[in-house]
Amino acid sequence: xxxxxxxxxxxxxxxxxxxxxxxxxxxxxxxxxxxxxxxxxxxxxxxxxxxxxxxxxxxxxxxxxxxxxxxxxxxxxxxxxxxxxxxxxxxxxxxxxxxxxxxxxxxxxxxxxxxxxxxxxxxxxxxxxxxxxxxxxxxxxxxxxxxxxxxxxxxxxxxxxxxxxxxxxxxxxxxxxxxxxxxxxxxxxxxxxxxxxxxxxxxxxxxxxxxxxxxxxxxxxxxxxxxxxxxxxxxxxxxxxxxxxxxxxxxxxxxxxxxxxxxxxxxxxxxxxxxxxxxxxxxxxxxxxxxxxxxxxxxxxxxxxxxxxxxxxxxxxxxxxxxxxxxxxxxxxxxxxxxxxxxxxxxxxxxxxxxxxxxxxxxxxxxxxxxxxxxxxxxxxxxxxxxxxxxxxxxxxxxxxxxxxxxxxxxxxxxxxxxxxxxxxxxxxxxxxxxxxxxxxxxxxxxxxxxxxxxxxxxxxxxxxxxxxxxxxxxxxxxxxxxxxxxxxxxxxxxxxxxxxxxxxxxxxxxxxxxxxxxxxxxxxxxxxxxxxxxxxxxxxxxxxxxxxxxxxxxxxxxxxxxxxxxxxxxxxxxxxxxxxxxxxxxxxxxxxxxxxxxxxxxxxxxxxxxxxxxxxxxxxxxxxxxxxxxxxxxxxxxxxxxxxxxxxxxxxxxxx
Numbered sequence: 001x002x003x004x005x006x007x008x009x010x011x012x013x014x015x016x017x018x019x020x021x022x023x024x025x026x027x028x029x030x031x032x033x034x035x036x037x038x039x040x041x042x043x044x045x046x047x048x049x050x051x052x053x054x055x056x057x058x059x060x061x062x063x064x065x066x067x068x069x070x071x072x073x074x075x076x077x078x079x080x081x082x083x084x085x086x087x088x089x090x091x092x093x094x095x096x097x098x099x100x101x102x103x104x105x106x107x108x109x110x111x112x113x114x115x116x117x118x119x120x121x122x123x124x125x126x127x128x129x130x131x132x133x134x135x136x137x138x139x140x141x142x143x144x145x146x147x148x149x150x151x152x153x154x155x156x157x158x159x160x161x162x163x164x165x166x167x168x169x170x171x172x173x174x175x176x177x178x179x180x181x182x183x184x185x186x187x188x189x190x191x192x193x194x195x196x197x198x199x200x201x202x203x204x205x206x207x208x209x210x211x212x213x214x215x216x217x218x219x220x221x222x223x224x225x226x227x228x229x230x231x232x233x234x235x236x237x238x239x240x241x242x243x244x245x246x247x248x249x250x251x252x253x254x255x256x257x258x259x260x261x262x263x264x265x266x267x268x269x270x271x272x273x274x275x276x277x278x279x280x281x282x283x284x285x286x287x288x289x290x291x292x293x294x295x296x297x298x299x300x301x302x303x304x305x306x307x308x309x310x311x312x313x314x315x316x317x318x319x320x321x322x323x324x325x326x327x328x329x330x331x332x333x334x335x336x337x338x339x340x341x342x343x344x345x346x347x348x349x350x351x352x353x354x355x356x357x358x359x360x361x362x363x364x365x366x367x368x369x370x371x372x373x374x375x376x377x378x379x380x381x382x383x384x385x386x387x388x389x390x391x392x393x394x395x396x397x398x399x400x401x402x403x404x405x406x407x408x409x410x411x412x413x414x415x416x417x418x419x420x421x422x423x424x425x426x427x428x429x430x431x432x433x434x435x436x437x438x439x440x441x442x443x444x445x446x447x448x449x450x451x452x453x454x455x456x457x458x459x460x461x462x463x464x465x466x467x468x469x470x471x472x473x474x475x476x477x478x479x480x481x482x483x484x485x486x487x488x489x490x491x492x493x494x495x496x497x498x499x500x501x502x503x504x505x506x507x508x509x510x511x512x513x514x515x516x517x518x519x520x521x522x523x524x525x526x527x528x529x530x531x532x533x534x535x536x537x538x539x540x541x542x543x544x545x546x547x548x549x550x551x552x553x554x555x556x557x558x559x560x561x562x563x564x565x566x567x568x569x570x571x572x573x574x575x576x577x578x579x580x581x582x583x584x585x586x587x588x589x590x591x592x593x594x595x596x597x598x599x600x601x602x603x604x605x606x607x608x609x610x611x612x613x614x615x616x617x618x619x620x621x622x623x624x625x626x627x628x629x630x631x632x633x634x635x636x637x638x639x640x641x642x643x644x645x646x647x648x649x650x651x652x653x654x655x656x657x
Contacts, residue, residue: 086144086157090117094125103157106140124155136160172234176269177277178217179285180208183262183293185225200259207253211246215239229265236269236298240308243653244296247309251294262294270300291446291462305449307616323470326459327477333440333456334366337415341406341436343373343428345421347569350531351466352420353383354495355442357488358471359417360399365478371409373428374400380570381538382498385531386491393487403429410435417442420467422460423450442470444499446612448621462623465511468495472514489523494531501577505625538571545575545590552644553651556609557585561592563636569600573628576602587611589647591640594630599639603627610650617646 086103090096099112107120117124123137127148134147139157143164147156182204189197201224208227212219215238218230231239247263254261266285268277280299287305288297295309334340340363344352356372363370379387390397401409406429410416416436422443424430433439433452440457444464464470472492475484496515500507503515519525545567549559557579561567572592579588587605594600601618603611604626611627618639620629631639 084159086155086159088112088155088157090128090153090155092153094118094128096120097153106142106157106159128155136164172232172237174233174269174272175274175277176231176233176236176267177274177281178229178231178265178267179281180219180227180229181264181266181285181289182225183264183289185261188259188261189224200254200257200261203254203257204250204261207250208246211249233269236267240298240306244308247294247296264288264293265296267296267298269298287447291448307613323473324477326457327474329457330362330440330459330474331366331478333415333438334363334368336413337368337438338411338413339363339369339371339409340415340417341371341373341410341432342417342419343406343432344419345423345426346375346428347378347380348374348383348420348428349380349495349570350382350386350491350498351468351495353386354491354493355419355467355471357396357491358468358475359419359442361482361484361488362471362475362478365475365481367481370399371401371406372399373403373406373432375403375428378428380568381534382494382531382570385533386494389487389527389531393485396485396487403432406432407435412437414438415440418452418455419443419471421445422452422458423448424452425450442467442474444470446621446623448616463508465506465508466496466499468492468499469511469514472496472518473510476517484518484521486522486524489518489521490527493518493523493525494528497528498532506623534574538574541567541571542575542578545572545592546578549579552647555584555586556647557582557588558640558643559588559590560636560640561590563593565593566595567592567600569594569602569628572600573602576604580604580606589643591636591643593636597633599631599634599636601629601631601639601643603629614643614646614650617649618642 084102085100086106087100088096088103089098094117096112096115096117104110104112112120117128121137121139123139124146126132127135127137127146128150131150132148134145136143136145138144142159142161145158145160147158149155189200192200205221208219211217212229216231216235220228222228244265247265250261250263264285266281266283266288268280268282268284271277271280284297284299284305287299288295288307291297291307295307298306298308300306340359342356342359342363344356348356353372360370360372374387376387387400390400410432414436415438416432417440418427418433419442421427422441422445424433427433439452439455440459441452441455442459444461444467446462447460459470459474461470468491493515496511496518497503500511503511515523545559545561548561549557552558559575559579561572572590572594576588576590579585579590587603587609589611590602592600601615601620603615603622605611605624607625610624612622612624615622615627615629618629618631620627622628631642634642
């Protein structure tokens with residue numbers, strides 16, 4: 001119904017006519033009052049009718065407003081008492097002062113008044129205490145979106161159980177794609193005859209087909225060493241719950257046939273586009289292979305990556321062909337550059353420095369200037385001894401520059417080579433990664449989630465003992481325009497010796513080949529031992545750390561440093577190595593303060609325990625037998641507790657497999 005005021009504009013002409021009448025009557029009264037009186041009677045008639053109309057309209061408007069108010073009040077009462085929305089008022093002691101019938105019916109009770117929230121819905125208490133405005137909570141096997149009005153101490157309950165179920169159904173039925181790769185198929189079948197190869201193919205195909213049928217997976221072989229698997233998110237969750245036991249099944253069954261085959265699986269999930277799923281699956285597979293194979297990598301939509309497996313030590317499967325191809329590709333990149341800047345990780349060790357010196361030599365062999373980025377304030381005792389020796393050779397020492405100098409000399413045609421790390425956060429000067437477009441990564445660590453963006457060339461071999469070993473092989477295929485100097489060969493050999501713990505860990509046949517080549521180039525083993533000597537003070541600090549050791553579970557040793565004492569990462573790592581040499585210890589973890597807001601952990605094992613997985617769960621990484629992490633803004637006791645919980649979770653996971 002139109003409002004009373006809305007009619008005023010339509011009355012303007014009437015009031016104008018009345019005003020004109022009054023003016024005319026005034027003029028008539030001046031000349032003839034009888035005619036004026038007659039005019040007044042005539043003019044009164046419209047006034048009377050106008051009054052009646054106004055009165056009637058006022059009554060109708062008041063009646064409409066009264067009726068509307070009643071209807072609104074009635075609707076409000078019905079909404080409050082009968083609509084399927086729960087409404088609750090509570091007091092400061094979390095007792096229910098009033099609740100509408102719908103909410104009471106949800107609890108199958110006549111009334112909730114006087115009941116405590118702790119008895120009826122304790123999951124609501126945190127929402128009230130934290131003053132959260134809205135949150136989805138489980139209540140009585142249903143899902144409710146609870147809206148909280150703190151000032152009124154009022155709660156609204158919206159039942160969204162069906163909505164949640166539909167959303168879960170949608171998520172469960174989303175497509176996921178997996179690419180299954182037989183890691184060492186080519187190596188195993190290279191010397192086989194047709195019958196043996198056919199037998200192995202049948203064995204692997206039957207294992208995978210059974211796994212696919214049991215789990216509702218569509219499986220298709222697309223090449224001799226590659227399969228495509230299509231499934232949904234629900235099946236993926238079940239496979240994750242089972243820790244992708246297919247990895248263990250294939251490894252164990254093929255080992256009994258004396259053909260130890262392993263799988264790597266890359267899974268793409270979380271996006272509706274099939275091409276994007278395929279790209280995610282291939283990217284995940286590359287990540288799994290970059291970490292040594294025999295594992296599953298699942299890239300999630302939030303950028304995180306889940307890993308399963310990786311329990312075995314990676315078997316060496318590098319070839320001379322790959323080393324030669326990488327060496328030639330590196331040569332082409334160097335010759336197209338005006339200069340080469342080489343950078344390792346923060347607090348560089350012998351391996352990083354040795355590899356950097358080796359790449360600098362590669363640049364020299366191709367008539368290109370090479371510079372090594374070094375922060376002289378962040379080096380340990382062994383590296384400092386090496387640098388003291390390098391200072392005696394001006395031609396080599398002049399190749400070392402500070403991060404600031406590197407930023408100044410970098411140009412559009414400069415090539416940046418990152419050695420012994422692939423994580424942007426670990427490099428000495430991260431700004432160089434943004435300043436220089438042409439980047440090469442050479443590393444021997446298993447690939448982690450964090451990786452340098454868009455490198456031109458990546459040479460990552462987790463099967464290698466050290467980055468110095470990889471660089472040594474690259475040197476063998478470079479132009480022999482200049483001979484490797486004794487000090488350069490010694491630095492590379494020192495890197496290999498340090499990372500292999502004097503050829504005792506992660507040592508393959510190629511490691512000895514590289515060491516032999518360096519020895520032939522004049523590497524001085526006595527000088528290496530001089531670099532690796534330690535002073536008495538360092539020995540005593542390590543002994544003090546070892547004194548704090550205690551055993552957690554069978555064969556797991558944990559040592560913890562003093563909360564006030566700051567120790568460098570090298571000393572922490574050496575302590576973990578020393579513990580591992582002791583009888584009865586299969587894995588060692590050393591925790592110590594490294595700076596004002598950082599705690600470091602070094603982890604070592606003999607291979608039975610995957611310390612890489614444990615460290616990754618605390619934000620670190622490394623190898624199966626050698627890993628570490630750094631934790632910020634936590635106390636030593638908190639880090640220790642986090643480590644114990646992670647170890648317990650890892651051990652429980654192994655029991656379930």
